[in-house]
Amino acid sequence: MKRAKPSAPTAPAWAFQPDVPITPGPGFLSWPPRPLAALTWLLGRGYVLSLEALYVGLALVIWFWLAPDLTDCASLAPGWMLHLLALNLGLTIAYAGGLHLYFHTLGRQGSHHRYSGRDLARDDTKFLWRDQVLDNMFLTLASGVVLWTSLQCLLLWAWASGLTPLLGWAANPLWFAALFPLLYLWESAHFYLIHRLLHWPPLYRFAHAIHHKNIAVGPWSGLAMHPLEHLLYFSSTLIHLVIVSHPIHMFYLFNHLVLGGITSHIGFADLQVKGRKVIDLASYYHQLHHRYFNCNYGTGVVPGDLWAGSFHDGTPEATARIMKAQRKPRAAAPR
Ligand SMILES: [Zn+2]
Numbered sequence: 001m002k003r004a005k006p007s008a009p010t011a012p013a014w015a016f017q018p019d020v021p022i023t024p025g026p027g028f029l030s031w032p033p034r035p036l037a038a039l040t041w042l043l044g045r046g047y048v049l050s051l052e053a054l055y056v057g058l059a060l061v062i063w064f065w066l067a068p069d070l071t072d073c074a075s076l077a078p079g080w081m082l083h084l085l086a087l088n089l090g091l092t093i094a095y096a097g098g099l100h101l102y103f104h105t106l107g108r109q110g111s112h113h114r115y116s117g118r119d120l121a122r123d124d125t126k127f128l129w130r131d132q133v134l135d136n137m138f139l140t141l142a143s144g145v146v147l148w149t150s151l152q153c154l155l156l157w158a159w160a161s162g163l164t165p166l167l168g169w170a171a172n173p174l175w176f177a178a179l180f181p182l183l184y185l186w187e188s189a190h191f192y193l194i195h196r197l198l199h200w201p202p203l204y205r206f207a208h209a210i211h212h213k214n215i216a217v218g219p220w221s222g223l224a225m226h227p228l229e230h231l232l233y234f235s236s237t238l239i240h241l242v243i244v245s246h247p248i249h250m251f252y253l254f255n256h257l258v259l260g261g262i263t264s265h266i267g268f269a270d271l272q273v274k275g276r277k278v279i280d281l282a283s284y285y286h287q288l289h290h291r292y293f294n295c296n297y298g299t300g301v302v303p304g305d306l307w308a309g310s311f312h313d314g315t316p317e318a319t320a321r322i323m324k325a326q327r328k329p330r331a332a333a334p335r
């Protein structure tokens with residue numbers, strides 16, 4: 001497969017750039033430790049006042065009203081699995097489709113706080129049917145939703161058949177509540193590691209190059225991945241086989257992976273209503289990865305990039321450093 005080329009330092013300026021340098025993360029695992037900064041972040045815009053709260057709420061709605069009954073999941077009958085597939089297809093189409101319609105088709109926010117000046121690609125041979133959005137939708141629905149539903153079936157079956165212990169709210173409410181942010185941290189570390197792995201040249205060429213065809217991104221780009229990348233991306237949820245947890249935690253983790261993946265590629269920094277910011281959407285952190293490739297592999301929540309020297313803070317100095325690293329013989333662009 002032909003490799004996508006990273007943007008040169010002379011690439012068109014961002015249509016919108018937040019204040020730089022961006023901060024390297026909330027302070028988890030940093031040295032010297034900054035527990036107060038980390039806690040403040042967690043209780044504020046980092047977690048409690050972010051879309052993560054929506055993902056937790058939606059997990060409760062799914063569990064109590066939308067998901068198949070756990071007792072049905074002990075059998076391998078197709079009924080409850082198809083129920084789950086229909087639910088996940090509907091959720092993805094409503095969320096990614098709704099955001100695409102709002103921001104890109106109807107342009108309700110114009111180009112206000114849109115990172116890229118480029119439109120989503122049309123008549124471009126590198127995409128299926130020469131259309132970036134159709135290509136992204138196909139990969140998301142035909143591979144992403146099917147594989148993610150399969151993993152959910154496996155986990156629900158393990159709980160229903162007693163293979164995995166079920167954690168009840170009443171047994172330990174503190175642990176039950178703490179698991180939500182803990183799973184968030186786990187997924188952040190897992191994503192950093194599998195993303196580094198996906199930039200290993202053979203894996204990049206075989207799988208990850210598909211995601212990196214998307215330079216300007218839209219909501220459907222978030223899960224536009226090769227099936228192998230989908231499996232690696234969703235594999236963080238297998239932790240439910242080894243820790244004591246509840247399907248609500250699993251639905252939350254999938255919401256974070258799926259809806260969070262879609263949100264982080266909307267292409268807009270935030271949702272504005274009447275000129276006022278309502279909520280943060282796509283972080284600049286991952287936009288920089290799509291433009292320069294060998295930086296910002298994680299999400300900034302855990303300090304992997306900081307420790308490995310791959311953190312790009314958005315400044316021209318960081319761009320020069322990252323581009324210099326790309327020109328080294330072993331790291332010749334993009335990996
Ligand atoms: Zn991406």
Ligand SMILES: [Zn+2]
Pocket residue numbers: 195199208212289293
């Ligand atoms: Zn990448």
